[in-house]
Amino acid sequence: MVSKGQGKRVTISDVARRAGVGTASVDRVINDRGNVSEDVSKRVLQAAKELGLRRLLPQAHRRLIRIDVILARPELPLIARMGFEFRRISTTLDRSIVIHRTVLEDERPETLAKALAKTSCDAVVSYMQDHPVVHAAVEDLSARGIPVVTVISDVPGSARIGYAGTDHCRAGRSAGYFISRMTGAPGAIIVLCNHLGFQSHADRVRGLTQFLEERAPSWHVAKIVQGGDDRVRSELQLLEAFRAHPSAVAIYNVGAGNIGVARAIRADVLHRRPVFVGHELTRNTAAFLREGLMSLTIDQSPELQVRLAVNILLRHFDFFGGEQAAFPHETEVPIVLYGPENLPNPLPF
Numbered sequence: 001m002v003s004k005g006q007g008k009r010v011t012i013s014d015v016a017r018r019a020g021v022g023t024a025s026v027d028r029v030i031n032d033r034g035n036v037s038e039d040v041s042k043r044v045l046q047a048a049k050e051l052g053l054r055r056l057l058p059q060a061h062r063r064l065i066r067i068d069v070i071l072a073r074p075e076l077p078l079i080a081r082m083g084f085e086f087r088r089i090s091t092t093l094d095r096s097i098v099i100h101r102t103v104l105e106d107e108r109p110e111t112l113a114k115a116l117a118k119t120s121c122d123a124v125v126s127y128m129q130d131h132p133v134v135h136a137a138v139e140d141l142s143a144r145g146i147p148v149v150t151v152i153s154d155v156p157g158s159a160r161i162g163y164a165g166t167d168h169c170r171a172g173r174s175a176g177y178f179i180s181r182m183t184g185a186p187g188a189i190i191v192l193c194n195h196l197g198f199q200s201h202a203d204r205v206r207g208l209t210q211f212l213e214e215r216a217p218s219w220h221v222a223k224i225v226q227g228g229d230d231r232v233r234s235e236l237q238l239l240e241a242f243r244a245h246p247s248a249v250a251i252y253n254v255g256a257g258n259i260g261v262a263r264a265i266r267a268d269v270l271h272r273r274p275v276f277v278g279h280e281l282t283r284n285t286a287a288f289l290r291e292g293l294m295s296l297t298i299d300q301s302p303e304l305q306v307r308l309a310v311n312i313l314l315r316h317f318d319f320f321g322g323e324q325a326a327f328p329h330e331t332e333v334p335i336v337l338y339g340p341e342n343l344p345n346p347l348p349f
Contacts, residue, residue, distance in 0.1 A: 010051045018047035065097050065317055067310070068121035070112065072104035076229060076256045077282035078302065081349055082151065085306040086125075093310070097319075109197075113137035119146065123316070125164075125309045127152035129197045134158070149312050151305045153200035161316055164309035166300045166333045168200045172207025172254070174335065175277045176216060178296055179250045182275045186218030187249035190241050190274075194229040194255040204254040204279075222248060227257050234260030242269040250275040258285055262293055281338050286347060289340045299336040308333060 012030075016023045021040055028036050029044040030053070036044075069086050071079050083101065090099040100121055104111050109131035116124060116137040123146060128134045135158045138148050142159035154163040179189060191208065193201040205224065212219050223241045227234030234257035242248065242264060251274050253261050258278050265276060278285060281299040288294035314320060 019043040066121040070126040072107035162312040168203035169207035172204035173211040176211030180216035183249040188222035195226040229256040231260035238264035253278040
């Protein structure tokens with residue numbers, strides 16, 4: 001017997017009557033004993049679900065779900081961590097869930113749009129620029145019945161079914177808060193990003209500027225450098241910005257390129273060693289924090305993004321059946337702040 005919440009207990013006979021089959025068939029389906037037609041199995045499982053049978057469906061009756069994880073630039077530490085986390089979670093999933101990995105040569109919207117159009121999987125997880133060609137590609141997938149979940153950077157207003165990531169505006173505001181309290185005296189801030197076509201980077205910059213305007217008006221953003229998440233390009237452009245603003249008190253790197261930032265700071269172009277706030281816990285940022293070169297890194301919890309992305313898709317496909325409510329449904333991935341005193345030892349990647 002099974003129960004439906006606090007109400008009447010549901011019997012096998014109840015399920016059999018609802019499905020229009022015998023109790024023996026219900027017993028075979030519910031206990032996954034086989035020797036029942038696919039049509040009868042579907043009817044029994046549907047009846048059991050409607051009556052409140054709270055248990056996972058027998059594995060044989062779960063559809064195969066193929067998830068295409070599309071990531072560009074795996075040489076970047078964050079993308080490497082995301083790939084690692086998807087590989088790790090794939091070893092824990094039911095065998096009816098298969099994760100495919102697609103690696104792109106670059107992160108241009110046109111490159112991603114082509115990859116989205118070519119996918120033969122049942123669902124897609126990716127990070128993408130907020131660009132018209134990307135919106136169109138996501139819309140086409142939605143029309144084909146292929147759900148898209150974004151990680152790292154969102155495309156709000158698109159046909160994607162969910163975003164499994166952090167609130168980047170709040171991360172930028174947090175950066176502003178700590179910069180204004182760690183610099184000792186107000187002054188200019190240099191900002192480094194990939195480019196502002198990524199929602200994550202644009203929102204972090206927006207959050208920083210909002211906080212400064214509202215809470216710390218004596219600090220200001222003097223220059224936004226778009227370094228393409230390239231360490232050499234970022235270093236060269238930062239050195240130009242430092243020479244133009246030698247009294248800058250802080251640098252906020254909203255993306256990758258932290259090695260380029262470190263090299264630019266070590267060049268001692270600025271009048272004083274700046275407060276350096278960046279993003280993501282990597283081996284490099286951990287080393288910079290221990291050295292004292294970096295003041296704070298804001299991590300976006302890739303492992304939680306991966307778990308949430310997969311759960312959003314499994315819920316979309318009703319994978320959990322009657323047990324749907326028993327599985328936690330996270331709606332936001334928290335940021336984690338790391339300084340030299342709370343670094344994991346050893347690092348988990």
